[in-house]
Amino acid sequence: MLAGEIRVFHAGSRGAYGAPRIHAALRRVGRVVNSKKIERLNRRHRIVGITRRRRRGLARQAKGAVFALDLIGRDFTAPRPGMRLVGGMTELSTQEGKLYLAACIGLAAREMVGWAMADHRRAGLPVAASRMAAGRGGLEQGCVMHTDRGSEYTSDEFRSERRKLRMRQSMGASALVTIMPPRKAGSPS
Structure with missing residues (x-):
């Protein structure tokens, strides 16, 4: 029965909710359940939350930027300091x-x-x-x-x-x- 409720919340979030959010949603509607039990049921029924946000690095390339050649060539060593x-x-x-x-x-x-x-x-x-x-x-x-x-x-x-x-x-x-x-x-x- 609990697995069915978990599936409803998971589907309602379009697959985004994992165990912590499902636990919080169940608590909001008055259902008292241990978070570890929700994690176990999620594993057993292969219910996994997904992340929709794309992780972006800090580097942003400017339009029309002129790039330098790669002089290091993935060799991140130097024979002496200052080189x-x-x-x-x-x-x-x-x-x-x-x-x-x-x-x-x-x-x-x-x-x-x-x-x-x-x-x-x-x-x-x-x-x-x-x-x-x-x-x-x-x-x-x-x-x-x-x-x-x-x-x-x-x-x-x-x-x-x-x-x-x-x-x-x-x-x-x-x-x-x-x-x-x-x-x-x-x-x-």
Whole structure:
């Protein structure tokens, strides 16, 4: 009988509701049922909620953007510091709203050499991170800066700053996600 009620709520949501939402819906109509029982019945009857939202990354390509060649070629190593950097941006949720972090990571030591944070994701953010990386010293002339193809990195502002800093630009589909080593179980975050 309960499985039939679960199917009604699942069908009423056009397949979107999983066990937590079905449990909440049953409680709203006065039915007292343990959430674990709903999970077990869902597994037994193969009732699975689906996600309709498409997950989108942070990188947005500008129309008519000019992309740089991929000079890294999926080789995210460097024989010595200051030869190769990888840059990327991420969105952080805080109590005061969204915050954006642009980072530059040196591939030799895999340490962050430049960063900038702001409440926007305009081209000035990765420009500031690149300036910090160059200002800390140790970058070779012609250092390769590998990024994704987001509009911030294809902008005229970023390209002109990269030229001033004497860096070569390299672009791939994704930069930071690829180089971060996986955490080992039990290691501190």
